[in-house]
Amino acid sequence: MPSATEQKIIDAAVRLFASQGYDATSVQEIVTAAEVTKGALYHYFRAKDDLLFEIYRLLITAQSADMDRIIGLGLSSADTVREILVSLVVSTAERVDETAVFVREMHRLDEARMTEFRAERRRYHETFLAVIEKGQADGEFSSAVPADTVVRIALGVxxxxxxxxxxxxxxxxxxxxxxxxxxxxxxxxxxxxxxERAA
Amino acid sequence: MPSATEQKIIDAAVRLFASQGYDATSVQEIVTAAEVTKGALYHYFRAKDDLLFEIYRLLITAQSADMDRIIGLGLSSADTVREILVSLVVSTAERVDETAVFVREMHRLDEARMTEFRAERRRYHETFLAVIEKGQADGEFSSAVPADTVVRIALGVxxxxxxxxxxxxxxxxxxxxxxxxxxxxxxxxxxxxxxERAA
DNA sequence: GTGAGCATACCGACCGGTCGGTAGGGTGGG
DNA sequence: CCCACCCTACCGACCGGTCGGTATGCTCAC
Structure with missing residues (x-):
């Protein structure tokens, strides 16, 4: 569990990164906005990009847990897809700043963390893909458009x-x-x- | 028409901005990659963000012209939407780097240029919106999902x-x-x- | 007393931008 | 024909300032 100071730092970082970008935000700006000092920040975080990492981690773990929960309900394919999308859109709308930072600055992660995130992303992607492919195999969905393209479109939105x-x-x-x-x-x-292409 | 030197600079900038981001790319890196010197860069561009501006300008003018041309053909709503999307996806695929830079670093433009771009963007958005609304009014499209949401989804992809x-x-x-x-x-x-929501 | 939780002063690297200078091709008066 | 003049294109050393990060020490709860 993060301390109050730690939380203030992350909140300020999210806000500033979202509005100005990661590089354009100095560590000094973050600590000023969070009403702490540089010493406090570097007490909790080893480097500036640990802040990015932490923001992503919070976001991704929440989303993954959400999707797993919904799939566990055992609904029809259509209802599963609907629930996943609704929950994803609503939770994203609640955290626009975090998502904006994530989308814009993801590529700034170092090699090791990048690999870790790609794996997590891929897992998320393929879980969703499997839901749609199942619906197509059952005849509940049309196969006119390939499942992977559908996934790309849905998550892209x-x-x-x-x-x-x-x-x-x-x-x-x-x-x-x-x-x-x-x-x-x-x-x-x-x-x-x-x-003529429909199943 | 841009000189060969100018073109080399823009090409290098697009490549580097796309892979590392705008702020993370130094002017020195750009000139090294373009095999020119700093003097040459500042001879053609007044500041680093003139490079961004130039990249956006090239991209947007091409896309707007494309859409206007297609609408001018006077096709059915469905065919117009299809042609717009196909042309947009294909031209975007041909310029992934430019698009990546545009999407990620748009917010870094200064106030004046930002306003100009928002206007151009809005025009593009509303032209597309009008096409879909017309299709819905004619009964060629369903009105189940509001036209503005459809536009957001399509352009978001x-x-x-x-x-x-x-x-x-x-x-x-x-x-x-x-x-x-x-x-x-x-x-x-x-x-x-x-x-029951259908027209 | 001792370690977690900070505060403060400071460092060296690097960045965007400048500026005095030059190379070389065009041009017009003699 | 030629040379003084100029202008565009370009060079690269340099500058002021900022940034991420660190070194050191205080303080207070246990």
């Missing part, structure tokens, strides 16, 4: 959320999540341009 | 391309573009979860 989602916008996260899920499920129900 | 698209991957840009267009059009054809 979520990563783009920080670009246009505004908490004070006209649509609540759950309304938005419903619309996105509707659209993806409509896409999976077939009726594309080439009817 | 394109912005995410640099994250996962690899030129040496198994799918050619045009195959990929076809799949993405198929999926979006299937989503627009209705048959979502709430049939």
């Amino acid at each position: 979520v990563n783009q959320l920080p670009v246009w989602y505004r908490p004070d916008g006209p649509k609540s996260p759950s309304v938005l999540a419903g619309e996105i899920a509707d659209f993806v499920l409509a896409g999976l129900s077939g009726r594309g341009k080439d009817p | 394109v912005n995410q391309l640099p994250v996962w698209y690899r030129p040496d991957g198994p799918k050619s840009p045009s195959v990929l573009a076809g799949e993405i267009a198929d999926f979006v059009l299937a989503g627009l054809s209705g048959r979502g979860k709430d049939p």
Whole structure:
């Protein structure tokens, strides 16, 4: 469990990284915003990029746990996909800043951590892929569009959320999540341009 | 028309910005990679961010011209959407590096240029939106999912391309573009979860 | 007393940008 | 024909300033 000081530092870092970018934010700015000193920061974190790592870790572990929980419910493919997307969109909307930092600055991780994250990402990706492939094999979904492309589209939308989602916008996260899920499920129900390709 | 030296500088900058990020790339690295000197760079560009500006300008003007051309063809709504998406995906795949830089570092523009770009972006967004709204009004598309959400999803996918698209991957840009267009059009054809919502 | 939890002063590396200078091709008056 | 003049394109050493990180020491709970 993080101490209050540690938490203040991470909160400030997320806010500043999201609005200015990682490199454009100095350690001095972070400690000033967090109302602590440099000594405190380097007491808890070995280097500036440990902050990035910590932000990613919190985000990814939460998302992975969410998806595993939903799959464990044993719903139909369509309902599983819907639940995954709704939960992902809502939780992403709640953490736009973290997601924005993650999407923009991921490539700045060092080799070892990068490898670790790619593995975790890949696991997430393939779990979702398996859900859709199962739905296609069962005939619940159309096979008109390959499952891997569907996954890429669906997860891509979520990563783009920080670009246009505004908490004070006209649509609540759950309304938005419903619309996105509707659209993806409509896409999976077939009726594309080439009817002869449908299962 | 840019001179050979100018072009070498931009090419090197695009490559380095895409792989390391803007701030993490020093002017010295750029000139070394471009095999020119600092003097040459500052002869053609007033500041480091003029490079960013130039990269964006080249990308956006090409995309806008493309969309206007397609709309001018007077196709059906479905075919217009398909053509816009295919052309956008293919041209983005050809310039993954530029797009990656654009998506990641857009927020680093100064106030004046930022305003200019938001206007251009908005114009692009609303032109696409109008196409979809017309299709919905004509009954060619389902109105189950609001047009603005569809636009956000479709354009979001394109912005995410640099994250996962690899030129040496198994799918050619045009195959990929076809799949993405198929999926979006299937989503627009209705048959979502709430049939009573359809027009 | 001793270690966790900080504060403060400071360091060396590096960065974007500048500036005095030069190489070489065009040009026009004699 | 030629040479004084100029102008564009480019060179590279250098500067002020900032940044991530460190060294050292205080303090207070146990």
